[in-house]
Amino acid sequence: MTDVQTRPAAPAVRVPQPEPGLTPATLVERARGLRDMLRAQQEEADERGWYTDEAHEAIRAAGLYRVVQPKMFGGYEFAPETLIRIVIEIARGHPSAGWCYCLASSHAMIVGSHFDADTQAELYGPEGEFRAPHRAAPGGKLERTEGGWIANGTWNYSSGVPVCTHWMGGTIVKGDDGKLRNVDIIVPRERIEIIPDWGGDRSLGMRASGSQSVKLTDVFIPDRHVIDQVLLTLKDWSRGTPGARLHGNPMFLGVPGGVYHATFTAILAGAAYAACDEYEEIMRRKAVMGRPDVLKLHDPASQAALGEALALAHAAEAIAVSVTQEYMDQCRRWQETGQPITPEDTLKLWSTAQKGCYLACEAVEKLFRTASASSTHKGQRMQRYFRDIQMYLVHPSAQPIVTSLYAQNHLGLAAGLPGTH
Secondary structure (H helix, E strand, O other), rough: OOHHHOOOOOOOEEEEEOOOOOOOHHHHHHHHHHHHHHHHHHHHHHHOOOOOOHHHHHHOOOOOHHOOOOOOOOOOOOOOOHHHHHHHHHHHHHHHHHHHHHHHHHHHHHHHHOOOOHHHHHOOOOOOOOOEEEEEEEOOOEEOOOOOEEEEEEOOOOOHHOOOOOOEEEEEEOOOOHHHHEEEEEEHHHHHHOOOOHHHHHOOOOOEEEEEEEEEEEEEEEEHEEEEEOOOOOOOOOOOHHHHHOOOHHHHHOOOHHHHHHHHHHHHHHHHHHHHHHHHHHHHHEOOOOEEEEHHHHHHHHHHHHHHHHHHHHHHHHHHHHHHHHHHHHHHHHHHHHHOHHHHHHHHHHHHHHHHHHHHHHHHHHHHHHHHHHHHHOOOOHHHHHHHHHHHHHHHHHHHHHHHHHHHHHOOOOOOOOOOO
């Protein structure tokens, strides 16, 4: 049995929610209501490297950044499934806006999991305004100093950073025992330098994802802003995490590897739905090649392509939702029985979410091939969506190593990703 079972029924609220009584369905509907604006601003957002200030303010005012943030600190503390459904709606308006939004808002769950109560209060702030990317791959260098560390280095692909209040990044330090540790650091926005190396033609796709590099120069990181990096499992399951005990919610066990890849599935599912929407528009205005009197709307081949893509998008969405639900099942299982979330458990979710991403990418590719030659032109939405999915397909977490590690863990041959726990 676990200590979290003795949690208070209603943890004390330190920062009031902006809209008490808000429901998940309302937040999803608000995200859906942003679709037309996001689509109209796709070109502008792609050029600048992240979505417009107007879109950012609309997302913030709608409460969408607070979905998985703890209630104690002004969030709505909804299950990850709600975040998934919101990400799909944002990405359906603009896939790379969905990427930027998701990677800015989802990491509130890491903060709510692994920092102590006073540090969480500091990070979420007096108004509960918190947004942070998480560049998990180790980079930079930390040197020990009194009370903390001095950080230097550059971390690329810090997706979501232009709209954030903080930045999180991974690095490697030598512990007091002389052993190397993978850790995460968190730094307030005013102490980082955002390098303008994203947007426009600097990348093939996902041009509005806000994936700029972040540079730290002699930045002091207090010990309270450094945590052991968690990806597949916890080192010690006897008491869970500070967040699970503080908030009384097993969601804040914060084992992110599997559930976080489901957010990629949501982004890609949104992209697939966006491509379906655009394909339908093309079908209603373009004629069949060689048949100027017949719209593609009435072409059986075009109909079949759209139907197949819609089914693939639905399947991707279903996988994303299912993975988040199974993650919560794993968290509740620990709360009720003390059974840990193992690396195999996490890699199962990660691998499953990965397959959902592939299905969504297949949907976009199928439609791109059969849309029209003019869809390949710069500025065309179908071309944008095709470029966007390629950025997932080359992402490190989309590679076959994930399923190989799943099999190895299932067979008892490996403990997890090298250098992680």
